[in-house]
Amino acid sequence: MSPELTRFKSVMRQNNCFITKQRLALFKYLQASPAISINALINDLPNQDQATVYRNIKLFERIGIISRLQLGWNSKLELSNTFHDHHHHMSCVKCGKVVAWEEDPTIELRIQTVALKLGFIPQDHQLEIRGLCQSCQK
Amino acid sequence: MSPELTRFKSVMRQNNCFITKQRLALFKYLQASPAISINALINDLPNQDQATVYRNIKLFERIGIISRLQLGWNSKLELSNTFHDHHHHMSCVKCGKVVAWEEDPTIELRIQTVALKLGFIPQDHQLEIRGLCQSCQK
DNA sequence: ATACAAATTGCGAAAAATTTGCAATTTGTA
DNA sequence: TACAAATTGCAAATTTTTCGCAATTTGTAT
Numbered sequence: 007m008s009p010e011l012t013r014f015k016s017v018m019r020q021n022n023c024f025i026t027k028q029r030l031a032l033f034k035y036l037q038a039s040p041a042i043s044i045n046a047l048i049n050d051l052p053n054q055d056q057a058t059v060y061r062n063i064k065l066f067e068r069i070g071i072i073s074r075l076q077l078g079w080n081s082k083l084e085l086s087n088t089f090h091d092h093h094h095h096m097s098c099v100k101c102g103k104v105v106a107w108e109e110d111p112t113i114e115l116r117i118q119t120v121a122l123k124l125g126f127i128p129q130d131h132q133l134e135i136r137g138l139c140q141s142c143q144k
Numbered sequence: 145m146s147p148e149l150t151r152f153k154s155v156m157r158q159n160n161c162f163i164t165k166q167r168l169a170l171f172k173y174l175q176a177s178p179a180i181s182i183n184a185l186i187n188d189l190p191n192q193d194q195a196t197v198y199r200n201i202k203l204f205e206r207i208g209i210i211s212r213l214q215l216g217w218n219s220k221l222e223l224s225n226t227f228h229d230h231h232h233h234m235s236c237v238k239c240g241k242v243v244a245w246e247e248d249p250t251i252e253l254r255i256q257t258v259a260l261k262l263g264f265i266p267q268d269h270q271l272e273i274r275g276l277c278q279s280c281q282k
Numbered sequence: 283a284t285a286c287a288a289a290t291t292g293c294g295a296a297a298a299a300t301t302t303g304c305a306a307t308t309t310g311t312a
Numbered sequence: 313t314a315c316a317a318a319t320t321g322c323a324a325a326t327t328t329t330t331c332g333c334a335a336t337t338t339g340t341a342t
Contacts, residue, residue, distance in 0.1 A: 023319095024309050024318055024319065025310095026309070026318090026319065044300095045299090054320085054321090055320070055321045055322070056300085058319080058320055060299090062319095073214075074214040076211075076270075096264050107258060112250065112251075116250050117251075117271075117273060120248060121275055124243055124245060125278035126234050126236070126243075126273070126275040126278070128234075128273050129274055129276065131271065132214075132271070132272050132274075133255075133269065133270070134269060134270050135255060135264065135268070136268045137267045139264055140263035161290095162289055162338050163338085163339095164291080165337095166290085166291075192291085194329085195292070195293080195329090195330075196290080199290085199291085284342080285342080287340095288339090289336105289339095291336065291337080292333105292335085292336090293333095293335100294331100294332095296329105299327080299328065301326070301327085302326085303325095305322095306319105306320080307319080308317105308318080308319070308320080309316105309318070310315105310316100310317090310318095311316095311317105
């Protein structure tokens with residue numbers, strides 16, 4: 007069992023949530039790519055009703071398993087699994103491609119400092135960069 | 145005329161967009177707070193049809209005047225005026241309060257570096273921190 | 283000023299996205 | 313294995329967003 011799966015089950019148990027096959031399939035699907043739209047989820051998990059998908063997305067958000075991203079100016083809402091090492095996203099304004107990147111210690115540290123200065127206890131953060139990807143620069 | 149308003153008009157002209165009173169009202173409203181939901185906009189701009197509000201939000205996003213934020217796990221989509229000095233947001237996971245903060249040179253520089261390393265030409269970015277605000281810590 | 287072409291608006295209706303109630307099924311626990 | 317509680321699927325309701333089109337408004341060139 008992958009460490010992400012172990013962690014997933016542990017978080018679910020901590021929150022008194024049943025581990026159903028629908029939830030497992032959703033979690034695994036979310037692990038496969040850095041960002042995915044709700045529509046893609048509903049289409050690619052055809053054995054689940056859309057109501058179930060929506061309910062479980064909301065649950066996963068509430069207990070911190072996924073978070074919502076707003077990538078481009080015209081893009082749909084997307085979801086990303088927070089159990090990835092990469093929390094941050096860079097998206098191309100032209101072709102829409104999304105690349106995830108690893109935490110950057112300098113940025114993480116700065117975020118801590120800024121949050122504390124404003125009186126917040128930081129819990130989570132999200133950084134999205136928009137720009138032109140290599141192939142769209144040509 | 146405020147410098148923001150001047151810049152707004154200039155960006156609008158560059159994009160061959162008419163400066164209508166609906167768009168001016170929308171822009172001014174977006175300037176008043178760090179983040180605002182679409183519903184609040186529609187309710188607070190009662191002299192505009194909701195179709196107009198939606199169309200102009202889309203326009204403003206496309207030409208870079210506003211950007212979308214996804215603040216809390218349960219929060220609605222919000223919009224923020226990019227002409228503010230503060231681009232970044234910190235939101236309280238408990239009470240939903242949103243605080244904007246100024247650019248941080250260390251973070252900005254790091255973002256440039258990371259983007260270039262991944263082959264992107266960065267155009268815009270967005271950083272959102274979630275945590276517990278001072279009053280909700282008690 | 284005035285007139286004109288093109289862009290924008292308001293309206294109503296359509297389409298898309300999300301949520302809800304409830305009976306049937308599934309889950310974890312004892 | 314049996315039970316209580318949680319979850320699912322389904323259909324319908326609700327909410328959010330988009331669209332077509334006639335009427336109005338805007339910027340520009342007289």
